[in-house]
Amino acid sequence: MIEFKSVSKHYGGVAAVRDFSLQIPEGQTLVFVGSSGSGKTTLLRMINRMVEPSKGQVLIAGQDVQVTDAVKLRRSIGYVMQHGGLLPHRTVQDNVATVPRLNGTAKQTARLQALELLERVGLDPKLAKRYPRELSGGQQQRVGVARALAADPQILLMDEPFAAVDPIVRRELQLELMRLQAELGKTVVFVTHDIDEALLLGDTVVVLKNAGEIAQIGTPEQLVSEPADDFVRDFIGFDRSDRRLTTVTRGGVKYVVDATGRPLGLLGEEQSPAAVQGQAEGDLQAAQGQARDQLTAEASA
Numbered sequence: 600m601i602e603f604k605s606v607s608k609h610y611g612g613v614a615a616v617r618d619f620s621l622q623i624p625e626g627q628t629l630v631f632v633g634s635s636g637s638g639k640t641t642l643l644r645m646i647n648r649m650v651e652p653s654k655g656q657v658l659i660a661g662q663d664v665q666v667t668d669a670v671k672l673r674r675s676i677g678y679v680m681q682h683g684g685l686l687p688h689r690t691v692q693d694n695v696a697t698v699p700r701l702n703g704t705a706k707q708t709a710r711l712q713a714l715e716l717l718e719r720v721g722l723d724p725k726l727a728k729r730y731p732r733e734l735s736g737g738q739q740q741r742v743g744v745a746r747a748l749a750a751d752p753q754i755l756l757m758d759e760p761f762a763a764v765d766p767i768v769r770r771e772l773q774l775e776l777m778r779l780q781a782e783l784g785k786t787v788v789f790v791t792h793d794i795d796e797a798l799l800l801g802d803t804v805v806v807l808k809n810a811g812e813i814a815q816i817g818t819p820e821q822l823v824s825e826p827a828d829d830f831v832r833d834f835i836g837f838d839r840s841d842r843r844l845t846t847v848t849r850g851g852v853k854y855v856v857d858a859t860g861r862p863l864g865l866l867g868e869e870q871s872p873a874a875v876q877g878q879a880e881g882d883l884q885a886a887q888g889q890a891r892d893q894l895t896a897e898a899s900a
C-alpha cells in the first residue's frame with residue numbers, strides 16, 4: 600500500500616500540494632485526474648522521491664520513503680512519462696535493459712528479458728536494435744512502458760504517458776495497458792488531465808482541484824452516477840456537446856451513455872428508489888465491464 604499522510608509541497612510561498620492524505624491499496628490502478636497545475640505530477644513524484652514533501656509523509660508498505668535509499672527506491676518503482684524519457688544514444692533493447700543492468704543483471708540476460716518485454720507491450724522485437732528517434736511516438740511510449748516494467752516493480756507510476764500521441768494510438772495504448780494490468784496486477788498510479796482516460800483505466804479515480812485538493816474519490820461508476828458537486832459534474836462533462844450522449848435502458852433502468860457506449864450515469868432518480876439502487880449500480884458495473892471487454896477484444900483482434 601502507498602499512503603500519503605498530510606503531505607504538503609511548497610515552492611517559495613506557493614502550495615503545489617496542500618495537506619493531502621490518501622491510501623492506495625496494492626494491485627489496483629489509481630488515477631489522479633485534474634487540470635494542469637492541480638498538483639498531479641508533484642503527488643506522483645513524491646512517491647519515488649523525485650520531489651521531497653515540505654510536510655507530511657509518504658509511506659510504501661508502512662515505510663517512510665524519506666528514510667529509504669533514494670536511488671534504490673527509484674530503481675524499484677517503474678516510471679513512465681509523457682515523452683518516453685528514453686536515452687537517445689541507446690538502442691531500444693538497451694533502454695529497456697538499463698535498470699536491470701544497474702541492479703546487477705548480466706548483460707545477456709538483461710537483453711533477452713528486454714526482447715520478451717518488447718513483445719509483452721506489443722512491439723515487434725525486430726525494433727530492438729533501433730534508436731528511439733527511429734520509432735513513432737506511440738512506439739516510444741510502449742518502449743517506455745517496457746522499460747518501466749523491466750525491473751519487475753510492484754509499483755508503476757505513469758505521468759500523462761499517452762497525452763502526446765494521436766487519439767487512435769492513444770486508445771491502443773490505453774487498451775494495451777488494461778490488458779497488461781489484467782495480467783500483471785501492479786499497483787499503478789496514473790496521472791491524466793483527460794477524464795475519459797481516467798474513467799476507462801481507473802479502479803479508483805481521484806478528481807483533484809487546486810493544490811491537490813480532493814474534489815471526489817470513487818470508482819468510475821460512483822463518479823458518473825453520483826458526482827460530489829458541480830465541479831466534478833463539469834469535469835466529467837455531462838454538458839459537453841462532443842460527447843453525443845444518448846440513453847439506453849437495461850434491466851428497467853435508464854442510463855446515459857456516451858458515444859463509445861460507456862455508461863455515464865443513471866437517468867430519472869425518481870424511478871429508481873433506494874431499494875433498486877444497488878441493483879442499478881450492479882447493472883452499471885456490468886455494462887461498463889462489458890464495454891471494457893469489448894474494447895479489449897477489439898484491441899487484441
Ligand SMILES: Nc1ncnc2c1ncn2[C@@H]1O[C@H](COP(=O)(O)OP(=O)(O)O)[C@@H](O)[C@H]1O
Pocket residue numbers: 610614615616633634635636637638639640641642
Ligand atoms: N519545481 C517547481 N517550482 C515551482 N513551482 C512548481 C514546481 N513544480 C510545480 N510547481 C507548481 O506547482 C503546481 C502544481 O504543479 P504540478 O504538480 O506539476 O501540476 P500538474 O501535474 O497537475 O499539472 C503548479 O502551480 C506548478 O506551477
Ligand SMILES: [Mg+2]
Pocket residue numbers: 639640641
Ligand atoms: Mg503534470
